[in-house]
Amino acid sequence: MRKPIIAGNWKMFKTRDEALQFIYAVNEKVPSIKEVDSVICAPFTVLRCLAKRQGENLRIGAQNMHYADNGAFTGEVSADMLTCVNVEYVIIGHSERRAMFNETDEAINKKLHTAFAKDLKPILCVGEELSQRESGKTETVIGNQLKLDLAGLSSEDVANLVIAYEPIWAIGTGKTATAEMANETCGFIRQTVASLYSKEVADKLRIQYGGSVKPANIKELMAQEHIDGALIGGASLIPDDFLFMVKAAVK
Ligand code: 13P
Secondary structure, three states: OOOEEEEEEEEOOOOOOHHHHHHHHHHHHHOOOOOOEEEEEEOHHHHHHHHOOOOOEEEEEEEOOOOOOOOOOOOOOOHHHOOOOOEEEEEEHHHHHHHHHHOOOOHHHHHHHHHOOOOOOOEEEOOOHHHHHHHOOOOHHHHHHHHHOOOOOOOOHHHHOOOEEOHHHHOOOOOOHHHHHHHHHHHHHHHHHHHHHHHHHHHHOOOEEEEEOOOHHHHHHHHHOOEEEEEEEEHHOHHHHHHHHHHOOOO
């Protein structure tokens, strides 16, 4: 059985004081890590202050990193810079980074290799645009992303990977994919990983759905066969909502 994983993606929200308020509100109330992995992916500036205060059941993640060990990359942050402040997870290839910061599948693939080499736990995001879904290209688009993003990764790495399926048209729009639609595409992701690796690897892989997840729809999403968790933007900023969704994920 796969352990559920709920991750908040705070995007560019929360100053230090706001982040502290959040962690003090949820820390003692997060369910046991034996039952569910709970993660907050926060802006770089608050990672250290959150990691210092994280309770035993909460884990901290970044939203991006560079693939190089170090170098003249103004404005970037390396894997070692994250692990040295006890960051455990990192989101790789979010659609906002692909679309607004020109992140390519080639760079995403390098970032995944680096994350595994440095013992960070990556959450790889894939997903299609509305026009691609409407023209029946969802599986082609996501199949290509997976082939390029996972290139050269070992079976062991992929078995430990978390993939977030985030249809771009459902992000921040209030439009959630129906649970059946989300499950169908998550099932396609699992099947693609089975064909690239093996059924054993695909059965271990955890797949999240992301895109307007909120307390009102988390239970229905989590009840689906191929959905092992959620990557949550807006609703993860509110302590009570985050806690509700983590608790709803416990099987
Ligand atoms: P929302 O939950 O705000 O739609 O954002 C989804 C997302 O992009 C999480 O990474």
